[in-house]
Amino acid sequence: xxxxxxxxxxxxFAVQMHAGRVxxxxxLRLAGRRRRxxxxxxxxxxxxxxxxxxRRLLDDHFRSLGHGVVETALCWWGRDADLRARYQLLGERxxxxxxxxxxxxxxxxxxxxxxxxxxxxxxxTHPFHVLYRRHKNxxxxxxxxxxxxRRFQSAIGRDNMRAxxxxxxxxxxxxxxxxxxxxxxxxxxxxxxDVPAATLTTTSRxxxxxxxxxxxxxxxxxxGTRGYVLVLCPALEDFPGADPQRDxxxxxxxxxxxxxxxxxxxxxxxxxxxxxxxxxxxPYG
Numbered sequence: 001x002x003x004x005x006x007x008x009x010x011x012x013f014a015v016q017m018h019a020g021r022v023x024x025x026x027x028l029r030l031a032g033r034r035r036r037x038x039x040x041x042x043x044x045x046x047x048x049x050x051x052x053x054x055r056r057l058l059d060d061h062f063r064s065l066g067h068g069v070v071e072t073a074l075c076w077w078g079r080d081a082d083l084r085a086r087y088q089l090l091g092e093r094x095x096x097x098x099x100x101x102x103x104x105x106x107x108x109x110x111x112x113x114x115x116x117x118x119x120x121x122x123x124x125t126h127p128f129h130v131l132y133r134r135h136k137n138x139x140x141x142x143x144x145x146x147x148x149x150r151r152f153q154s155a156i157g158r159d160n161m162r163a164x165x166x167x168x169x170x171x172x173x174x175x176x177x178x179x180x181x182x183x184x185x186x187x188x189x190x191x192x193x194d195v196p197a198a199t200l201t202t203t204s205r206x207x208x209x210x211x212x213x214x215x216x217x218x219x220x221x222x223x224g225t226r227g228y229v230l231v232l233c234p235a236l237e238d239f240p241g242a243d244p245q246r247d248x249x250x251x252x253x254x255x256x257x258x259x260x261x262x263x264x265x266x267x268x269x270x271x272x273x274x275x276x277x278x279x280x281x282x283p284y285g
Contacts, residue, residue, distance in 0.1 A: 002143060005073035013086065014225050016070050024066025028059065031269075035062070038268040040283050045193035046263070060264035067221060068113030075116040076147035080124065087121045091232035095126060095173070098213035098235045104168030106206060107175040107217045108236075110255045111267040114228065118219030119175060120151050122230055128173035129153045131164060161206075168210035175217070178203050179255050181274045189277055190248040193256055198275035199248040204240035214239055218258050221265060 008016055028035060038061055042054045049057070074083065098105045107128060109115065119130065130152045135141040148155040153172070156163050167174050178200040179192075186205075189196040207214055216233040240247050259266045274282055 005069070006077050008070055009073050009077045009079070009082075013082070016074070017067060017225055020067035020070040021063050022066065023069050024063035027065055028062040034269040037271055037284060038062075041268045041270075041272060044195050044273060044283060057264060058268075061266075061268050064113045064221070064264045065269065068116075071114060071117035071221075075120040075151065076143070078117075078120070083121060083124070086227040087230055088227075089122070089125070089230045089232070091234075092126075094215055094232045094234050098215050099171065099173070101211075101213055102171050103211035103213065104171050105173040105235075106168070106203065106212050106214045107173055108203060108214050108251065108254075109175060109177045109217045110179040110258065111177055111270065112219060112262075112265045113267060114219040114221050114265060115177070115267075118217075118228065118230055121219075121228065122217070123152050126173065127153050128175050129156055129164075129167050130175045131156050131158050133158050164206065165210055168206070168212045174212075176203065176206075178251065179272075180270055181272050184275055187275070188245045188248050190245060190252050192252040192272065195273055196277055196280075197252065197273055199252055201244040201248055203251060204244045204247040207240045216254060220262055 008019055011019075035058070039054070039058055042049075042057055042061075046054060046057070095105065105128075109118075112118070119128075122128070130148055132144075132148065132155050134157060135144060145155060152175075154167075156167070156174070164174055181198050182200060184198060186202060187198040187200055190199040191197070192199070203214065206212065213235040215235050218231050218233075220229040220231070222228060236250075239250070241250075271282075271284055274284060276282055
């Protein structure tokens with residue numbers, strides 16, 4: 001599989017995007033469990049849609065997932081010369097302003113299917129450290145770790161808060177995406193698409209301990225072979241606040257607003273609502 005993905009990175013971009021669509025169609029048919037999870041998530045988050053619209057969105061999402069597989073390969077093995085003209089970066093001044101404060105920067109992102117490649121593209125001109133979760137498969141973990149060490153300044157395990165804080169106190173930039181379900185520890189329930197979601201309070205805690213600015217960072221895949229747009233937003237004002245739950249709700253609203261702009265590109269196959277408030281059953285059965 002890794003060999004085939006590497007070969008894809010040596011083909012023309014149009015061929016890569018076509019391969020992504022094929023992978024997405026296959027995944028829609030073969031990945032029954034993930035298809036069911038995505039369908040549940042879309043039903044919870046878009047109750048105003050009729051069944052046909054949600055089905056189209058599900059199809060579009062799996063096409064986006066297929067593109068994401070190819071884009072991950074491009075992040076790991078893509079040639080810099082091939083990627084240079086594939087994107088535009090907006091809001092660069094916001095990152096410069098945040099760095100000028102001298103307290104480090106948390107790049108606040110979310111799990112879109114473009115996540116890996118978006119990070120690689122930004123790191124071309126603005127190096128940063130990445131916070132990541134170790135993969136259970138040893139081979140996948142080895143390949144991913146080697147690629148991230150090569151493409152980014154360092155890859156920091158999500159449990160290594162000491163190293164993360166050290167980087168921020170050195171006025172460096174650390175990428176962090178807090179929008180997945182990691183159980184009840186260090187979480188509060190905050191609305192995400194009006195559904196209570198277990199949401200990490202780590203962003204608030206890191207910003208409070210380090211004084212770092214929090215700069216939202218998102219990526220958009222354009223139609224066809226037009227490439228990508230990377231967007232750096234102004235640093236969050238009055239963050240963190242006095243209440244971690246309000247901070248968590250604020251971050252969820254921010255991510256939700258971006259998801260609504262490109263819903264097919266969000267990672268719906270993740271069990272975002274697995275952890276429920278006491279007495280409430282999991283929607284995934």
